Amino acid sequence: MQRSFFMRNPSVLIFIGLLALFTLLVTVFSEAFGVGVISTSLVKTLGKTLCLCLIAIAMDLVWGYCGILSLGHFAFFGLGGYMIGMWLMYERTKAIVVSSLAEAPLPPTADEIRDGIGTQIFGVVGGAEIPPIWFFADSLFAQLVLVVTIPGLLALIFGWLAFRSRVTGVYLSILTQAMTLALALYLFQNDSGLRGNNGLSGLQNLPGLDDVPQATISIWFLWASAFALGLGYLVAAWVVGGKFGSVVRGIRDDEARVRFLGYHVESYKLVVFTLTAIIAAIAGALYYPQAGIINPAEIAPIASIYLAVWVAIGGRGRLYGAVIGAAFVSLVSTWFTGGQAPDIPLGFYTIQWVDWWLVLLGLSFVLVTLLAPQGIGGLFDLFTNRKTPERGGADLGPDAGSLQEKEAEQ
Amino acid sequence: MSTLLEVSGISVTFDGFRAINNLSFQIGSAEMRAIIGPNGAGKTTFMDIVTGKTRPDEGRVIWGEKSVNLLKMSESQIARAGVGRKFQRPTVFEDQTVLENLIMALKNRRRPFSVLGYRRSAEDVGRVEVLAEEIGLKAELPRKAGELAHGQKQWLEIGMLLAQEPRLLLVDEPAAGMSPMEREQTTAILVEAAKTRAVVVVEHDMEFVRRLNCKVTVLHEGSVLAEGSLDHVTANQEVIDVYLGR
Ligand SMILES: Nc1ncnc2c1ncn2[C@@H]1O[C@H](COP(=O)(O)OP(=O)(O)OP(=O)(O)O)[C@@H](O)[C@H]1O
Ligand SMILES: [Mg+2]
Numbered sequence: 001m002q003r004s005f006f007m008r009n010p011s012v013l014i015f016i017g018l019l020a021l022f023t024l025l026v027t028v029f030s031e032a033f034g035v036g037v038i039s040t041s042l043v044k045t046l047g048k049t050l051c052l053c054l055i056a057i058a059m060d061l062v063w064g065y066c067g068i069l070s071l072g073h074f075a076f077f078g079l080g081g082y083m084i085g086m087w088l089m090y091e092r093t094k095a096i097v098v099s100s101l102a103e104a105p106l107p108p109t110a111d112e113i114r115d116g117i118g119t120q121i122f123g124v125v126g127g128a129e130i131p132p133i134w135f136f137a138d139s140l141f142a143q144l145v146l147v148v149t150i151p152g153l154l155a156l157i158f159g160w161l162a163f164r165s166r167v168t169g170v171y172l173s174i175l176t177q178a179m180t181l182a183l184a185l186y187l188f189q190n191d192s193g194l195r196g197n198n199g200l201s202g203l204q205n206l207p208g209l210d211d212v213p214q215a216t217i218s219i220w221f222l223w224a225s226a227f228a229l230g231l232g233y234l235v236a237a238w239v240v241g242g243k244f245g246s247v248v249r250g251i252r253d254d255e256a257r258v259r260f261l262g263y264h265v266e267s268y269k270l271v272v273f274t275l276t277a278i279i280a281a282i283a284g285a286l287y288y289p290q291a292g293i294i295n296p297a298e299i300a301p302i303a304s305i306y307l308a309v310w311v312a313i314g315g316r317g318r319l320y321g322a323v324i325g326a327a328f329v330s331l332v333s334t335w336f337t338g339g340q341a342p343d344i345p346l347g348f349y350t351i352q353w354v355d356w357w358l359v360l361l362g363l364s365f366v367l368v369t370l371l372a373p374q375g376i377g378g379l380f381d382l383f384t385n386r387k388t389p390e391r392g393g394a395d396l397g398p399d400a401g402s403l404q405e406k407e408a409e410q
Numbered sequence: 411m412s413t414l415l416e417v418s419g420i421s422v423t424f425d426g427f428r429a430i431n432n433l434s435f436q437i438g439s440a441e442m443r444a445i446i447g448p449n450g451a452g453k454t455t456f457m458d459i460v461t462g463k464t465r466p467d468e469g470r471v472i473w474g475e476k477s478v479n480l481l482k483m484s485e486s487q488i489a490r491a492g493v494g495r496k497f498q499r500p501t502v503f504e505d506q507t508v509l510e511n512l513i514m515a516l517k518n519r520r521r522p523f524s525v526l527g528y529r530r531s532a533e534d535v536g537r538v539e540v541l542a543e544e545i546g547l548k549a550e551l552p553r554k555a556g557e558l559a560h561g562q563k564q565w566l567e568i569g570m571l572l573a574q575e576p577r578l579l580l581v582d583e584p585a586a587g588m589s590p591m592e593r594e595q596t597t598a599i600l601v602e603a604a605k606t607r608a609v610v611v612v613e614h615d616m617e618f619v620r621r622l623n624c625k626v627t628v629l630h631e632g633s634v635l636a637e638g639s640l641d642h643v644t645a646n647q648e649v650i651d652v653y654l655g656r
Contacts, residue, residue, distance in 0.1 A: 243510075244526045257501045259489065261515055262489035263520050267521070
């Protein structure tokens with residue numbers, strides 16, 4: 001007795017259509033497959049932006065729909081990156097070690113190769129042993145499984161502890177910040193087994209594909225990122241579209257009432273938190289091969305706060321809002337911090353955007369939260385309302401507690 | 411008639427203030443009961459205890475044929491066991507449509523993964539439409555609950571309560587903000603519901619209580635002051651002193 005999924009969610013088809021068009025255009029204009037108007041580095045930036053849009057969808061699910069202001073989702077994003085980075089780095093180093101040992105008179109033993117890899121990878125942190133956590137690093141399949149399971153497990157355990165004791169609101173946000181901070185500090189240590197502050201590097205090179213130019217690889221990753229984003233959007237729309245979404249939005253608006261309807265609120269929060277952690281991890285696993293390097297600074301608490309800012313600016317509680325926010329703010333941010341934005345000479349002082357961009361971002365965030373809590377996505381209501389009046393999505397207003405907290409962090 | 415809910419000797423203290431004081435209460439499985447009493451008598455707190463929102467310092471709350479201990483259960487477990495509650499202020503999900511509100515309340519499996527795979531069946535929509543007809547909101551099904559008038563929200567909440575198909579309904583001041591006509595309709599619905607289940611109604615309006623035509627429990631300072639027919643309790647001198655006489 002329900003209209004089809006796409007009939008109820010027209011934005012899904014529109015979104016996937018636009019995403020496909022975008023991917024096609026970038027491919028046609030890229031250096032690898034087309035006329036070469038779009039440089040490889042720009043293709044990578046766009047591909048990375050798609051990954052950021054994907055984690056923004058995760059953030060919107062957990063915050064905009066379920067009301068959990070998680071300020072720790074970049075921890076899952078980073079962990080996803082580390083998991084795939086381990087395989088990329090291990091296999092590539094192995095290829096290098098094998099080819100350098102090939103000139104030796106005797107064929108190298110497995111132990112020699114392992115030692116070589118250990119010295120190559122862990123020399124910078126004063127080690128030569130391959131730590132036990134790299135046990136599966138030679139298997140792409142195993143590391144792909146870990147991309148999903150490690151962040152998923154962390155979210156499950158963290159969420160279980162936090163939700164079970166009914167921590168909510170600002171306290172929960174602070175807990176998530178503590179989690180991501182603790183993880184970052186742990187990874188900064190040299191004996192964490194993940195190369196301390198050096199992080200993992202050379203991730204843009206795919207093992208065994210040395211002959212394929214970066215221009216081509218960047219397009220592959222663009223496709224993969226676009227596919228993941230499209231799929232993520234579809235899954236998210238499906239999750240929030242039905243009765244599950246109803247319950248989750250109910251939890252956001254009045255958690256106690258949902259309990260008295262007989263729903264176990266904590267389980268729902270745990271499902272949403274873990275699911276979004278997994279989406280974030282997949283986004284991270286696609287992002288870092290395009291970035292080429294990952295280090296613990298990526299997991300710093302501020303990254304997760306930016307994520308909340310993107311979603312707030314884009315308009316939380318609607319999936320396309322999150323995507324627009326992430327794409328818009330991160331691209332504009334790249335433009336400003338990349339030194340491309342012209343300085344503004346005021347005579348007595350020159351505004352250099354590299355320094356002042358954060359101030360501008362903070363200001364826009366405050367303004368959006370105060371004046372247009374629907375965010376950029378709210379603009380769409382202006383014309384969709386005329387067509388389907390009953391669809392007017394009245395979002396939740398900004399909650400003052402979270403606002404002040406983020407202002408303080410800025 | 412078998413006892414559905416048995417509350418015995420419960421007490422609750424908030425910051426040294428005894429809101430409930432050695433209260434005992436029983437209700438059968440198909441019975442209507444009105445609870446009256448002055449402001450702050452502990453009527454809402456009593457409902458909080460039965461629904462698991464507030465834990466009493468002492469006492470027992472026993473439920474059903476199997477005599478399960480409600481005090482050991484979480485709010486959602488108690489609700490699934492068959493206790494439905496209507497709050498003093500209407501609390502519906504304003505950002506969702508009337509239909510979504512009712513579908514959410516409809517008795518069905520409540521686990522996350524069952525809900526994730528849930529599809530609206532013709533049967534469920536039928537049930538919701540019958541309910542919506544009953545509470546006079548059939549035409550409002552696609553509207554957001556937040557757009558409804560205060561009285562309509564009360565109705566929606568009553569509808570959600572019925573959709574849960576509880577064995578015990580706890581109704582806190584249902585008639586507040588309703589017109590005389592609506593009050594009459596509410597009475598009819600509650601009386602109808604009490605034929606097959608237990609209904610506890612908290613109400614200040616004596617006319618309303620009279621129309622319910624049921625046994626009345628008078629609460630005062632956290633314990634039962636009097637119990638019996640409305641005429642019986644209103645003739646009680648203590649009741650007149652603390653409640654009616656003011
Ligand atoms: N969470 C709480 N913390 C402290 N005091 C409370 C709490 N809940 C209730 N009380 C106090 O307990 C007493 C009983 O309150 P309750 O809400 O049960 O009264 P009531 O009979 O429902 O009154 P009304 O007719 O006004 O709704 C009141 O004095 C109230 O102030
Ligand atoms: Mg009350």
